[in-house]
Amino acid sequence: MSDHAASASHGAAVRHGTVPNAADVDFYHFKGRWSGIFAWIFSTDHKRIGLMYLVLMLTFFTVGMTLGFVIRLELMAPGKTIMDAQTYNAVFTLHGVIMVFLFVVPGLSASLGNFLLPIMIGAKDVQFPRINLFSWWLFLTGGLMAVTALFTGGGPPDTGWTFYAPYSIRTGTNVTLAAAAVFVLGFSSILTGLNFLTTVHRMRAPGMSFFRLPLFVWALYSTAWLQVVATPVVGITLVLIMVERSFGIGVFDPVKGGDPILYQHLFWIYSHPAVYIMILPGLGAISDMLAVHARRTIFGYGFIAMSSVAIALFGSIVWAHHMFISGQSLVANFVFSLLTMIVAIPSAIKVFNWVATLYKGSIQLETPMLYTLAFIFLFMIGGFSGMMIGVLSVDVHVHDTYFIVAHFHYIIFGGLGFAFFGALHHWYPKMFGRMYHQVPSKIAWFLTFVGFNVLYMPMFIMGWEGMPRRYYDYLPEYQKWHVVSTIGSWIMISGILLMFWNLLRSLKTGKPCRELDPWGGGRTLEWTVPSPPPLENFDKIPTVTHGPYDPDVPEHK
Amino acid sequence: MLSRLSSISDSVNGPILFIAGTSVVMLVGITAVMIYFTIRYHRRRNPHPEDIHGHRMLEIVWTVIPTILAFGFFWYGWEGYKFIKTVPEGAMEVQVTGRMWSWVHEYENGVQSAELYVPVNKPVKLNLVSQDVLHSYYIPAFKVKQDAVPGIPDLFLWFEAYQTGVYQVFCAEYCGLSHSAMWSKVHVVTQDEFEEWLRVEGEKVVQIQQAAESGEGENLHILGEALSKSKGCNACHSIDGTRLIGPTYKGLYGKTETVVTGGQEREIVVDDAYIRNSMLKPTDDIVKGYQPLMPSQEGLVNESEIKALTAYIKSLQ
Amino acid sequence: MSGHSIALTAHKDYRGSKIGIWLFLITEITLFGGMFLLYSIYRSEYAQDFHHAAAELNTLVGTINTLILLTSSLTMALSIAAVHHGNRKLSLWMLAITVLCGAGFMVNKYFEWGAKFHHGIYPGSEYLLAHPKGEVLFYGLYFVMTGIHGIHVLVGMVLLTVMFLKVMKQPNAKVSFVAGHGLGEIEGCRMAFVDAGGKVVWKGDEVDGSIERIDVKTKYWPVKKRFHVADFNQLENSGLYWHIVDIIWIFLFPLFYLIT
Ligand code: HEA
Ligand code: HEA
Ligand code: CUA
Ligand SMILES: [Cu+2]
Helix, strand or coil, X not given: CHHHCCCCCCHHHHCCCCCCCCCCCECCCCCCCCXXXXXXXXXXXXXXXXXXXXXXXXXXXXXHHHHHHHHHHHCCCCCCCCCCHHHHHHHHHHHHHHHHHHHHCCHHHHHHHHHHHHHHCCCCCCCCHHHHHHHHHHHHHHHHHHHHHHHCCCCCCCCCCCCCCCHHHHCCCCHHHHHHHHHHHHHHHHHHHXXXXXXXXXXXXXXXXXXXXXXXXXXXXXXXXXXXXXXXXXXXXXXXXXXXXXHCCCCCCHHHCCCHHHHHHHHHHHHHHHHHHHXXXXXXXXXXXXXXXXXXXCCCHHHHHHHHHHHHHHHCCCXXXXXXXXXXXXXXXXXXXXXXXXXXXXXXXXXXXXXXXXXXXXXXXXXXXXXXXXXXXXXXXXXXXXXXXXXXXXXXXXXXXXHHHHHHHHHHHHHHHHHHHHHHHHHHHHHHCEECCHHHHHHHHHHHHHHHHHHHHHHHHHHHCCCECCCCCCCHHHHHHHHHHHHHHHHHXXXXXXXXXXXXXXXXXXXXXXXXXXXXXXXXXXHHCCCCCECCCCCCCCCCCCCCCCCCCCCCC | CCCCCECCHHHHHHHHHHHHHHHHHHHHHHHHHHHHHHHHCECCCCCCCCCCCCCHHHHHHHHXXXXXXXXXXXXXXXXXXXXXXXXXXXXXXXXXXXXXXXXXXXXXXXXXXXXXXXXXXXXXXXXXXXXXXXXXXXXXXXXXXXXXXXXXXXXXXXXXXXXXXXXXXXXXXXXXXXXXXXXXXXXXXXXXXXXXXXXXXXXXXXXXXXXXXXXXXXXXXXXXXXXXXXXXXXXXXXXXXXXXXCCCCCCCCCCEEEEEECCEEEEEECCHHHXXXXXXXXXXXXXXXXXXXXXXXXXXXXXXXXXXXXXXXXXXX | CCHHHHHHCCCCCHHXXXXXXXXXXXXXXXXXXXXXXXXXXXXXXXXXXXXXXXXXXXXXXXXXHHHHHHHHHHHHHHHHHHHHCCCHHHHHHHHHHHHHHHHHHHHHHHHHHHHHHHCCCCCCCHHHHCCCHHHHHHHHHHHHHHHHHHHHHHHHHHHHHHHHHHHHHCCCCCCCCCCCCCHHHHCCCXXXXXXXXXXXXXXXXXXXXXCCCCCCCHHHCCCCCCCCHHHHHHHHHHHHHHHHHHHHHHHHHHHHHCCC
């Protein structure tokens, strides 16, 4: 990217800039008030902010993955392998915190969403460009706070990413700062959601009715609602933990009459919807990629769009399925297990419509398409295992075992992760004006896919056999599966490193790709603007006359 | 995998077989169709796509069928769960206390043990409480688990073991440093063996009492050693000088220790009274360099046990 | 400038920013909602203790604070109305009173908390720990909820002070539309122009789609004391924030002071 890092400026500053001809200059080369790095970190251009999110997130992702890798090394053998128990507990906590709050929650929506949403609805920017920049800064601040928490206070937090009380109140580690970091990150996420909602409501191009929105936009829209409505709850919950630690107010402390189960309720009221904040943008991106690479319209557009909304709605009322064993009432267990089953229906609708979209398409197995197909497969495994643990009696056995770990890695990493990788490849030429190298990208896909299954499939087995999660040490009988799993992590690592290396290298050496629509099947608006897009996205705001995946876009060849 | 070692097994095995079976069929089916379409409609074979916008009937079918299936899953699981939560009449009750990082089982006659002994083919109800943070009593072989939550008194699990043997118990809810070492065992024995065991252990309780009352040193520290194990002290205190979560017992008695009392450092000499207070009100004096992690033993040790434990610590010079 | 320059001016969409602020208010409501949830659960669990503990709060101070905040809500609304009518002076006065009310509220709170501390009632105090669990929780929630509410009042005061300065000093950044251009962008906004003496020269209704042109006669065009339309909007949004802070207090007051 560095070769593009020419100066530019946007938003308020734009007026001071010189505009030879806005349409001809891509947004990398636009000259504005600031230059160098400042042209990025003070930029209110949604495309630059999107890319800055991408860079930060991938940085954190690398850290999180390295920690995951370290977990696997430690678990190769029972007892002490490479670190002591305290370190291990800190490592999986950070792994979870980083992956959830710094990678998948902002995930696709803050990075590619920021880049693409305005273009996809025919707008020049988001509704509040400066708030958009502000949320990026909050994200950076939160991330730095999380990192600072490692080296200050009583050492890195060791509570698990769930910060369950009363342990999180008792432990001497630096939970307070970590919780503050999550609070700041939550604020950032709220502002992004607020921005997207307003943007979708106010800034659609003429003719772009709600039912002409691309499915990625529908997914971002549903996600944004969840972000706005649910995030404050975890914000306040973590504030309470901080206050509890500093002043001992007692609300979650059983010694003072507080109820630890209430903490869990408050935590999951946010954090269950959060898992749909993670996955929904992924589901949306998958729909868009399918349409392009199968060169046809989406099967059941309205159903897929509405199922995003339904997932957001139902997803908000199932949180207590994380607490079947916690001691909550039988009635609660009954209701929440039942509701959990219902969220599966909209997911089912999506899966079936995707498969039907392949029917009579004209399918080209480009890298994004490979990721898409892998996604559907892995998402199904993750989803079906979700059904199993949503069923009461089964969860009694597998709750807090590696079965759960397998479930969520399949659905987060196999789901959102693969959607993310696919989306990166899919919109890469649009974002950077270059095409990545094809062969390495396919090899990387293959290694990642195979490695992934070798890594996580054994976890289902050992989970079923009773291996509890968050265990530093374990009985020798589980070792065989741990070893397989660790070997899987090596295969996957080689795949992911190859992928990143290829994508980075292609920024410089990739074939320039200036076409509007390099895939030859894009029918949504982002394929009608140059690659990379000009500063103002559109020379003239387009007028939309038909659904997003229908042909005959006049600009479309 | 689908073993039937306890009365709970069926309630878990049945639903998982049903759901996993359905899931595998659907997974394989959907994946096969996906691959078939990908090959059949590959651009080489099918250069001209056809735009199909949807099909109402299909949508209905694939909404209704998963709905029915999902409700089926739910119902099956709920039936199993009801069974898991219904304790049969006449179950033997055991009080289980979890604390960082050990379990204590207490029987109706006052016997306490670190490992659980139960008779085979007899329903057993474990009443779970926690003294500090969340723990979870998990017997994988019996497929049963329940959290122990501080402040909530009425949590329980029950099972009826079908085969004699020794089975692993884990703590399944994260509880800090030695969470993964918070193990115990279930010994499933015949009714006779169980009664014999309970009798012997019961006698030990009486012995301790007598020993403590008569102040018979020799015997007392041996009993103290057993107590230290059964009450889980050894999870945090070593006897050989190694530093664990808490200070070692070795050389403890009579030594001059720096403690923090209400924020103030002071020096004390470890004697009977101090040890007694360390057990009952551990947060009063925190040994310098340690965290206030020791759970209070108030209500868990009686006076004679305190004497025995003190004698044991005294013996470790 | 050319057509391009208009395209490049920052997008101003008043309905949009209203949607934005309302969404933000929703987040405030869910934020406090979490704590109200805790409150109601603990209250049903420890009804008796809550009654006892509440008896110790000073209802008089609470009532005074409630009145203060209600007054401030009124002056806030009046300030916005004054701006709508082009009366900058009145608007500034009303804003000042609003901020002062906020300050009065905080001073009262300071003394109230101080008195509690003085009696040994503060989170984790020995005095409290000697009391039943419900009372500990009551005071825990009391300090946290009124504390977080207090922070909101402070933020509101800062916000309104900024608004005060804006209304006072910079009423007239450029009006960034030219007659015939960009009319859609000020849809939903109400406008007023005043002359140097503060006299209303022109007062308009909400701009809606039916208006095709707004021609501003150049006579007043270069005059300094004219409101930038955006300031209305920011002032209105700050007002909304202030109202939500008041409303939250209206809930806190009976829950903590009046349940005896
Ligand atoms: C992206 C994140 C994500 C997503 C999308 C999901 C989706 C689902 N999750 Fe998952 N979950 C997590 C992330 C996620 N989860 C995480 C991180 C945890 C652990 C947290 C922790 O404790 O640390 C967790 C834990 C978790 C638990 C708690 C387990 C425990 O701790 O004991 C449960 C229990 O019900 C559950 C259920 C589900 C269900 C039913 C879905 C459903 O939405 C899945 C729906 C999808 C499908 C069902 C597949 C597609 C459908 C078809 C192909 C059609 C056919 C379908 C049928 C016939 C039903 N999840
Ligand atoms: C997005 C979410 C996400 C992702 C992608 C991952 C990715 C991985 N996770 Fe993670 N995981 C979580 C979310 C995620 N995890 C969460 C939420 C928890 C729960 C935490 C808790 O209990 O609180 C968890 C817990 C968890 C556990 C359970 C720990 C325990 O319970 O004791 C394990 C165990 O194996 C594990 C392993 C891994 C591995 C091997 C990866 C692999 O994908 C990683 C693969 C690694 C690479 C591909 C590395 C490649 C890169 C490098 C090696 C970098 C090289 C360095 C430079 C170039 C600078 N994870
Ligand atoms: Cu006790 Cu984990
Ligand atoms: Cu969930």
